[in-house]
Amino acid sequence: MAEYKKHKNDNKEAGLPVRPETAVRKTDTLVYALGGLGEVGKNMYCYEHENEICIVDCGVLFPGDELLGIDYVIPDYHHLIRQDKKRKILVITHGHEDHIGGIPFLLRQVNIDAIYAPRFAKALIQKKLAEHKGLEKTKIIEIDSDYRIRTKYFTVGFFDTIHSIPDSLGVLITTPNGSIVHTGDFKFDLTPVGRNADYQKMAYIGALKPTLLMSDSTNAGVEDFSISxxxxxxxxxxxxxxxxxxxxxxxxxxxxxxxxxxxxxxxxxxxxxxxxxxxxxxxxxxxxxxx
Structure with missing residues (x-):
């Protein structure tokens, strides 16, 4: 506390604005994780600006041996529940359970305008929601690498990636404070089965110099290539x-x-x-x- 007061006084003496480092201005774009950070599972990232929240993925974590009798571990949705008046969209990168498994639980507690999902993930989500009474008619919009989502504050675009499931997408989110690349799970395979990654679009996005990269790739720290x-x-x-x-x-x-x-x-x-x-x-x- 003493250190903070000293820092505050130093700012005042230097003629700089004095405010706590944790203060959030109305014009700020917020980036936070409700799951998936430092863990393999329940992936859920949020990008918030004023009265809009773009949620990317909503997964579950499968319990370990220490959680006997537990079927799923899901993110804590209370922050989104408290932000009930803000408009929310859910963008899905691919159809793995650690990215879509929490959707039924989210929809029970939070109002979502629409779910945007690639073709195969959409089919898996529809199958999942059909097993939950009252969620069968949830609005799910099919997306691909050419699709664009435009809201008041966000423009969301996509690019093809390679993963162990068809129709895997990376996401480019343009905000009033810069652009964010959210890769989703991915790997590089020069001789893949199925559709290849769009390296040209990735290079173009890189040339635009995005403000923030949110990269998610299991074992990315291991050197050398994965087996094709x-x-x-x-x-x-x-x-x-x-x-x-x-x-x-x-x-x-x-x-x-x-x-x-x-x-x-x-x-x-x-x-x-x-x-x-x-x-x-x-x-x-x-x-x-x-x-």
Whole structure:
């Protein structure tokens, strides 16, 4: 406290404005995390200016062994509940549970104007909301890398990224105080399965010199490249050719390209496929319907 008073007096003597460092001016753009910061799960970031809040993602965290009897860990929504009079939109980067799993719980407590989600994530969210009575008619707008959202204070654009699920997007948010790049989860793969990242648009955004980068990439601190999905595909095919009997393969249901590679390798080696697990059945069904 004494140090703060000294700093305050120093400012006064120097003819500088005197105000606490934590004071928020009406013209400020606020950036804060309600989940996902320093943890793998319940990703939820908020960008606020005056009476508008742009929320990016709304996920869950799956509990560890220390949380017996707990199904999901969700962000604390009380700040958004207290800001009930402010207009809120929810932007989804991709369809993983740690980015969309908290949406039903959020919608029960907070008024959201609309959810903006890429194609595959939209289908997963619709399936999820259909299981929650009263949320089936939630407004979900499909977006892609060419889509623009314009509100009074925000302009939100998108760019294609590579992740272990189809239709993964990064986000560019332009505010009255500068621009913010929110990458969502991503990796770089020079020979991907499915659509490639839009490196040209990323380079263009970089040339614009954004004010803030919010980058989210698990294991980004590990040196060297990740294995390409094409290499994984060849490895799966080799294992299936050499295996003489029944195979059991475990993988994330949401890694649709990987599931597709497994099924294609099974068909190429004359195997029958049985899909087990509620999430796996749901995702495979949605992926087949969407081509």
């Amino acid at each position: 999905e094409k290499d994984v595909s060849r490895e799966i095919m080799g294992i299936m050719r050499n295996a003489k009997h029944r195979m059991i393969i475990a993988t994330f249901a949401s890694n649709v390209y990987r599931v597709g590679q497994i099924i294609e390798a099974a068909l190429a080696t004359g195997r029958k496929v049985a899909v087990f697990g509620r999430s796996m059945e749901n995702v495979v069904d949605i992926a087949r319907k969407m081509g």
